[in-house]
Amino acid sequence: MRITIVTDAWHPQPNGVVRVNDTLRQTLERRGHEVQIVEPSLFRTVPCPTYPDIPLAVLPGRKVAAMITEFHPDAIHIATEGPLGLAARGLCRRRGWPFTTAYHTKFPEYIAQRTRLPLKHLYALMRWFHGPSAAVLCPSPSVQRDLAARGFTNARAWSHGVDTELFHPQPKDFLDLPRPIYLYVGRITVEKNLPAFLDLDLSGSKVVVGTGPQREALEKRYPQVHFRTAFGDRELSRYFASGDVFVFPSTTDTFGLVMLEAMASGVPVAAFPVTGPRDVIGTSRAGIMDTDLRAAALAAIKIDPAQARAHALTFSWDRVADEFLGFLAPLPGHARAPEEDQAALEI
Known part of the structure; x- marks a missing residue:
């Protein structure tokens, strides 16, 4: 099967x-499918306002149409709501092609935090974007229920997986710091709620691995915290395995793949009892959820690392790929451009 995946989030974005889109691509290709990735490096871009590490494609409509038409996909999946996602959505609507979308990130909440725009208007935009989709793939049942309550009639639960060969228990001497080590790995942005972790009174060491627009400010505010940057997946996996507890302070993530990567590394998780942790940790006893994040961290350190690893092993990427293929909406025929589409508005 020939599958086009359009995403505004791609390497080197960490x-x-x-990770979900790239691992999905690798899994599909290993199973004999041909996958086209339409991503920002193929276009002229500008930095995203307030988050310059993310490039946004400029007027990509005509090139997106040409790339997809030349590929002749059997199905189209739009993974993000950015400029490339908008261009692909417009193309599919003009040509009457079915497509699927994904809801990876709570953009309405993130935009509201930065702009103070009314949340109801931002969700109205999301309903407009995802409304024509054959299925909006949500990373967890909790997100599916939340979107359904907000008027999304096509939301479908689609869990994610973890690479348990890359992320696995390893010697903990990679970090030579006082134990226990309370670890966070991920983007360093305001919506990750990192002060809720960094303000905790915990013995040992706190380590933050990642980059993002809030890192410099947090380094100045918390000089006792050890900030690190991982260069490549192998080094990233060693950081994960070096922790004693993975602390996940976010209250807005739709899933939180880093929690699975920590558990696959034999590191239990401490988190708030919110969307994301509820679906990833659940009743597994591989982590602790508590409205008191310090209490969760102190309890999580008592969890057997083998319990965390065993839970992560239940998240198979083959199952994720099977679900993805089941949700796809096949095109009625190969993608060909009608004459009137040549003059389509660039988005």
Whole structure:
């Protein structure tokens, strides 16, 4: 099967959306499918306002149409709501092609935090974007229920997986710091709620691995915290395995793939009892959820690392790929451009 995946999030962006899309691509290709990735490096870009590490494609409509038409996909999946996602959505609507979308990130909440725009208006935009989709793939049942309550009639639960060969228990001597080590790995942005972790009174060491627009400010505010940057997946996996407890302070993540990566590394998780942790940790006893994040961290350190690893092993990427293929909406025929589409508005 020939599958086009359109995403505004791609390498070298260090985030869960990129890892999900790339691992999905690898899994599909290993199973004999041909996958086209339409991503920002193929276009002229500008930095995203307030988050310059994320490039946004400029007027990509005509090139997106040409790339997809030349590929002749059997199905189209739009993974993000950015400029490339908008261009692909417009193309599919003009040509009457079915497509699927994904809801990886709570953009309405993130935009509201930065702009103070009314949340109801931002969700109205999300309903407009995802409304024509054959299925909006949500990373957890909790997100599916939340979107359904907000008027999304096509939301479908689609869990994510973890690479348990890359992320696995390893010697903990990679970090030569006082134990226990309370670890966070991920983007360093305001919506990750990192002060809720960094303000905790905990013995040992706190380590933050990642980059993002809030890092410099947090380094100045918390000089006792050890900030690190991982260069490559192998080094990233060693950071994960070096922790004693993975602390996940976010209250807005739709899933939180980093929690699975920590558990696959034999590191239990401490988190708030919110969307994301509820679906990833659940009743597994591989982590602790508590409205008191310090209490969760102190309890999580008592969990057997083998319990965390065993839970992560239940999140198979083959199952994720099977679900993805089941949700796809096949095109009625190969993608060909009608004459009137040549003059389509660039988005």
